[in-house]
Amino acid sequence: MSAEITEGADHLDGRLLRKVARVVLLDPEDRVLLLHGHEPDDPADDWWFTPGGGLEGRESRAEAALRELAEETGITDVELGPVLWRRTCSFPFAGRRWDQDEWYYLARTTQTATEARALTELERRSVVEARWWTCEELTRAHETVYPTRLAELLRRLLDEGPPAGPQTLDTEIV
Numbered sequence: 001m002s003a004e005i006t007e008g009a010d011h012l013d014g015r016l017l018r019k020v021a022r023v024v025l026l027d028p029e030d031r032v033l034l035l036h037g038h039e040p041d042d043p044a045d046d047w048w049f050t051p052g053g054g055l056e057g058r059e060s061r062a063e064a065a066l067r068e069l070a071e072e073t074g075i076t077d078v079e080l081g082p083v084l085w086r087r088t089c090s091f092p093f094a095g096r097r098w099d100q101d102e103w104y105y106l107a108r109t110t111q112t113a114t115e116a117r118a119l120t121e122l123e124r125r126s127v128v129e130a131r132w133w134t135c136e137e138l139t140r141a142h143e144t145v146y147p148t149r150l151a152e153l154l155r156r157l158l159d160e161g162p163p164a165g166p167q168t169l170d171t172e173i174v
Contacts, residue, residue: 017088017101021065022052024084025075025107030158031132033114034145035072040094040125047144048131050104065105072123073130074115081106083166084157087147091174094122104147106162148172 025033038046053068055061062080070076085104090097114130116123133141135158138151147153147169 015090015097015099017099019055019061019064020052020100020102021055021061021068022050022102022104023065023069023078023080023107024050024104024154024157025069025073025078025109027108027112027132028110029132029134031134032138032150032154033073033075033130033132035127036129036131037127040122043128046128047146048133048141049146050150051130052102052104054100061103062105065103065107069107071118072116072127074113074117075109075111077109077111079108081108082162084162085147085153085169086166087169087172089146089172089174091172094126103166106157146172 027033033051034048035051036046036048038044051069051072052065053072055064056067059067061083066078066080069078082105083103084106087102087104088100089102090099092098112132116127116130119127135151135154138145138154141151145151149169
């Protein structure tokens with residue numbers, strides 16, 4: 001299935017896009033924090049992903065990124081940087097289709113201990129752990145990771161620094 005996306009689009013193939021803020025959180029060793037999730041009723045259907053989630057009320061994407069990071073990981077000592085990437089995606093999860101416009105913020109922290117503090121009921125049923133990954137570990141990983149090119153994107157980020165402006169990633173439809 002292909003989807004035509006235009007700059008500032010709020011729809012994917014006629015469906016409203018959920019606005020999402022995600023965090024590419026790096027520690028002092030340049031490891032990235034990922035969460036391990038799975039389908040609520042099928043732990044074998046699993047993947048790794050960056051912390052983040054949907055905007056609530058009138059909060060900005062940056063505010064949502066920091067709130068979601070605190071809720072999902074307990075990490076609040078964060079230096080939030082620029083938006084690195086934007087991605088439109090569509091995937092099935094927990095019995096419904098999720099259509100999202102995701103913005104990925106760069107962030108740095110020295111706080112590496114994690115503790116989920118305010119997960120939703122659905123997150124409690126589907127998020128099992130948080131783990132810091134080196135770029136090399138991501139490159140060698142056989143697990144599913146979202147966004148799918150994260151190892152390559154992280155290597156470029158570490159080698160070249162943040163892009164001058166947000167890079168638009170390929171639309172992912174699962």
